[in-house]
Amino acid sequence: MTLEEEYFRDMLRIRRFEETVLDEFKRGVFSGTTHTSLGQEANAVGVIKQLLTDDIVVTNHRCHGHFLAYGGDMRALFAELMGRQTGVCGGRGGSQHIHWRNLYSNGIQGGIMPIATGMALAEKQKQSDAAVTVFLGDGTFGEGVIYEAFNMASLWSAPLLIVVENNHIAQTTPTHYVLAGDMRLRLQAFGIPALELDTSDALEIASQAFHLMQEVHEELAPRALILNTQRFGPHSKGDDTRSEEEVALMKQQRDPITIMEKRLNAGAVSVIRAEVEAQVKEAFEQALSDPPAEEEKAP
Amino acid sequence: MKATVLDSLNQTLIEALQADPQVILLGEDILDPYGGAFKVTRGCSTACPQQVIPTPISEAGLAGIAAGMALRGLRPVLEIMFGDFLTLLADQLINHIAKFRWMYNDSVSVPLVVRTPMGGRRGYGPTHSQSLEKLYLGVPGLTVLAPANFSLDGFSAGALLKNTILQTDSPVLFIENKLQYLQPLLSDSDLGEFEIQTRFDPDDTKQRFPLYVLKIKGAPPARVTMAAYGYMAELARQAQRALAFEEEIFTELVIPTRIAPFALQPLVESVSCTGNALLIEEGTRPLGWGAEVGVQLAENLGSRLKNLKRLAARETPVPAAVSLEKHMLPQLEDIQETLRKMSKANG
Numbered sequence: 001m002t003l004e005e006e007y008f009r010d011m012l013r014i015r016r017f018e019e020t021v022l023d024e025f026k027r028g029v030f031s032g033t034t035h036t037s038l039g040q041e042a043n044a045v046g047v048i049k050q051l052l053t054d055d056i057v058v059t060n061h062r063c064h065g066h067f068l069a070y071g072g073d074m075r076a077l078f079a080e081l082m083g084r085q086t087g088v089c090g091g092r093g094g095s096q097h098i099h100w101r102n103l104y105s106n107g108i109q110g111g112i113m114p115i116a117t118g119m120a121l122a123e124k125q126k127q128s129d130a131a132v133t134v135f136l137g138d139g140t141f142g143e144g145v146i147y148e149a150f151n152m153a154s155l156w157s158a159p160l161l162i163v164v165e166n167n168h169i170a171q172t173t174p175t176h177y178v179l180a181g182d183m184r185l186r187l188q189a190f191g192i193p194a195l196e197l198d199t200s201d202a203l204e205i206a207s208q209a210f211h212l213m214q215e216v217h218e219e220l221a222p223r224a225l226i227l228n229t230q231r232f233g234p235h236s237k238g239d240d241t242r243s244e245e246e247v248a249l250m251k252q253q254r255d256p257i258t259i260m261e262k263r264l265n266a267g268a269v270s271v272i273r274a275e276v277e278a279q280v281k282e283a284f285e286q287a288l289s290d291p292p293a294e295e296e297k298a299p
Numbered sequence: 300m301k302a303t304v305l306d307s308l309n310q311t312l313i314e315a316l317q318a319d320p321q322v323i324l325l326g327e328d329i330l331d332p333y334g335g336a337f338k339v340t341r342g343c344s345t346a347c348p349q350q351v352i353p354t355p356i357s358e359a360g361l362a363g364i365a366a367g368m369a370l371r372g373l374r375p376v377l378e379i380m381f382g383d384f385l386t387l388l389a390d391q392l393i394n395h396i397a398k399f400r401w402m403y404n405d406s407v408s409v410p411l412v413v414r415t416p417m418g419g420r421r422g423y424g425p426t427h428s429q430s431l432e433k434l435y436l437g438v439p440g441l442t443v444l445a446p447a448n449f450s451l452d453g454f455s456a457g458a459l460l461k462n463t464i465l466q467t468d469s470p471v472l473f474i475e476n477k478l479q480y481l482q483p484l485l486s487d488s489d490l491g492e493f494e495i496q497t498r499f500d501p502d503d504t505k506q507r508f509p510l511y512v513l514k515i516k517g518a519p520p521a522r523v524t525m526a527a528y529g530y531m532a533e534l535a536r537q538a539q540r541a542l543a544f545e546e547e548i549f550t551e552l553v554i555p556t557r558i559a560p561f562a563l564q565p566l567v568e569s570v571s572c573t574g575n576a577l578l579i580e581e582g583t584r585p586l587g588w589g590a591e592v593g594v595q596l597a598e599n600l601g602s603r604l605k606n607l608k609r610l611a612a613r614e615t616p617v618p619a620a621v622s623l624e625k626h627m628l629p630q631l632e633d634i635q636e637t638l639r640k641m642s643k644a645n646g
Contacts, residue, residue, distance in 0.1 A: 056371075089404040099403035104370070108394045114360040115395060118367020118375075125323065125373060145390070148360025155355070 007202045008260040009272045011041035014065040016280045034095040037065040039232035042256035044069040046205030050213045054130040058116035061096040063105040078287035091293030110143025117149045120158035131159040131216045139170025150190040153222045162224040167231040172241045187224045194224035200256040304448045304456045305480035311457030315464040316347040324351045326378030336380045362391035369411040382417035396470045397440035414473035424619035430582035432474045436559040443559040445474040445529040448482040452497045454509045476530040500562040508557035515543040521551040522642045524569040527579035538634040548642045567599045574605035584611035
């Protein structure tokens with residue numbers, strides 16, 4: 001399998017997983033809430049593929065793509081969202097509170113930033129080779145605690161890659177309504193070198209992320225990568241206030257899966273599509289037949 | 300000179316740092332020669348310079364950093380200079396630190412200690428004198444401790460801190476008290492007039508959080524049971540002694556070192572005999588520790604609980620003026636007066 005085919009497959013897995021979640025939500029298979037990253041798959045795959053085995057991922061409410069790109073099991077994630085015993089966290093966490101191996105997510109905006117910094121400092125203190133990647137969104141730039149963490153990450157040289165997925169909309173509020181100045185300059189003001197990209201091409205993201213992670217590992221210091229991206233779906237389930245035309249234009253111009261697909265031959269694409277379709281279907285059906293989560297009986 | 304609670308905490312903090320290189324101490328102004336605003340960290344940076352990190356004034360961020368360190372195998376100890384500043388940690392303590400272990404299906408541990416001084420009586424005014432721990436009682440996953448000024452049966456204020464730092468696998472809020480720092484650490488020889496039992500809640504199977512039950516030696520059966528923690532426990536002990544010897548009013552005093560979660564079995568046992576409970580705390584009265592303890596006593600004892608009173612701070616901010624502060628916070632005389640009334644009412 002070529003690198004392009006692999007990236008295509010991994011992004012498609014995220015896409016089809018989340019499309020299934022949104023579709024099946026309507027049928028009542030899932031409960032609670034969820035946040036999908038449709039359109040942003042190149043960020044998850046492009047960045048996380050560059051991590052070394054022991055590296056750590058800290059992510060947010062929009063974490064399915066990061067979990068799957070990290071190698072997380074699709075059935076376990078379906079099961080977590082369905083509230084099954086076989087879920088990633090046995091049904092306790094749901095869509096936005098998961099932990100598996102070295103991946104951690106939480107549903108509160110901003111709080112993960114100092115936690116990721118503390119993890120990076122711990123690895124450095126232990127003299128392990130692990131570095132940390134933390135995923136923030138543009139909306140999170142309104143939370144004060146991230147600036148405390150930027151300061152300490154820089155001050156104490158935390159081996160940390162800060163990835164900002166700027167999808168230009170926070171729930172329903174366009175970023176330019178709520179953000180003054182410039183995100184890159186905010187990071188640079190703390191002495192954190194920050195690179196900004198405006199692309200949906202996973203290969204381009206991968207190449208820059210690779211170099212930045214290499215610097216993080218070698219320099220034992222923080223770097224930032226700001227990814228201008230786009231979300232095709234609603235913030236949550238049915239709360240998209242944008243026009244259909246606006247979203248359609250985005251999909252036409254900036255779909256990371258289409259961009260990668262154009263590099264592949266038609267035969268490979270159909271094989272991968274069939275393979276992913278089968279995987280998603282199997283994972284979904286397995287999760288659906290798994291037993292519901294239950295409190296352990298008191299001893 | 301007799302060792303104080305401050306000496307005990309300071310000494311054992313250094314011992315914890317020396318015992319385990321994974322113990323990391325973070326906080327504002329903690330480096331020598333200053334050694335922290337209340338000197339609990341004095342000597343730490345000299346003894347273990349690699350494990351002591353002076354920090355910016357960023358309490359919320361620091362709590363997150365300590366949480367990240369704990370999730371990745373270190374044993375961070377975070378000093379918050381004044382307990383009043385715990386409001387700045389609320390998101391981290393409640394929505395991150397206390398939740399991780401359970402929410403991640405018990406797949407992580409969070410061995411983190413946040414220690415901070417609470418309390419007034421020093422004229423520091425509304426934002427540097429409060430006892431805010433009640434805001435953090437009843438948070439699932441968070442243990443709240445308050446040392447007693449004793450050194451008995453191998454337990455002491457400092458031992459509680461040291462054992463917690465070195466052994467805990469879940470987050471702990473360790474509440475100290477500014478006036479308690481200056482109290483002598485009392486041992487058997489100082490407490491000759493008392494009969495003291497060291498007890499444990501049934502769920503504290505490792506016997507880490509002692510509850511002390513104090514009676515006056517040789518006294519007739521007690522008429523009232525008191526419960527208090529931290530500095531208020533010392534005032535309650537002084538009231539207990541004075542009333543016994545001067546007015547022949549005999550009481551039992553239960554001093555927990557774990558104030559959340561709790562079962563307080565020894566308290567239930569004592570009140571089941573006396574029928575009268577006086578619950579004392581320095582925080583404001585409504586919806587506090589005493590309210591929950593009182594309800595649990597009522598649920599456990601039914602009609603065997605005859606009279607329940609609380610003593611706590613009045614429901615205003617803590618005033619700066621000495622005279623106003625004295626009026627606002629519960630005093631030794633208030634405890635004595637309440638005990639007199641309670642013992643008469645049930646005579």
